Amino acid sequence: xxxxxxxxxxSGPHPSMYSARSDARDLRALRLPVGGYAGDFPPLSxxxxxxxxxxxxxxxxxxxxxxxxxxxxxSWRWRSIAMYVRWMVRAEDPEATAATITAAQRLADQIGMxxxxxKENGWLIVADDAAVHEVTQERQxxxxxxxxxxxxxxxxxxxxxxx
Numbered sequence: 001x002x003x004x005x006x007x008x009x010x011s012g013p014h015p016s017m018y019s020a021r022s023d024a025r026d027l028r029a030l031r032l033p034v035g036g037y038a039g040d041f042p043p044l045s046x047x048x049x050x051x052x053x054x055x056x057x058x059x060x061x062x063x064x065x066x067x068x069x070x071x072x073x074x075s076w077r078w079r080s081i082a083m084y085v086r087w088m089v090r091a092e093d094p095e096a097t098a099a100t101i102t103a104a105q106r107l108a109d110q111i112g113m114x115x116x117x118x119k120e121n122g123w124l125i126v127a128d129d130a131a132v133h134e135v136t137q138e139r140q141x142x143x144x145x146x147x148x149x150x151x152x153x154x155x156x157x158x159x160x161x162x163x
Contacts, residue, residue, distance in 0.1 A: 030122055032067060
């Protein structure tokens, strides 16, 4: 039987971008601008030659999201984005089946359009002014790491009972 054992893409806890272990491995979330992406994007007709008008409208809309700031750098994702658009338009139909909606949801996860998809891709949507304070935030994290190392020589602190 195939499919036994082995790692699964969502099994076990994900690395926390705020943990000391992730800091040591230099794992950080890629910050996406909350204002979205304002640049040019590929024409849908190159990926879906038979696209309908509604798909073109949805395509233009998804390319204005924060995720698009990363997608533009990853041309290998564009076909998945086009398929997401196609399945989202199909899912808008009041007669859409559960399978159609599930397909749209899975593609949304893959391309980072859901909170779970953002986490899986290692992305974080941040306010535009957060990038300005990146240096300050890094200094605060460094101070916190130094304080954690010197806090009681690595011994755990316990609360004393009232008495």
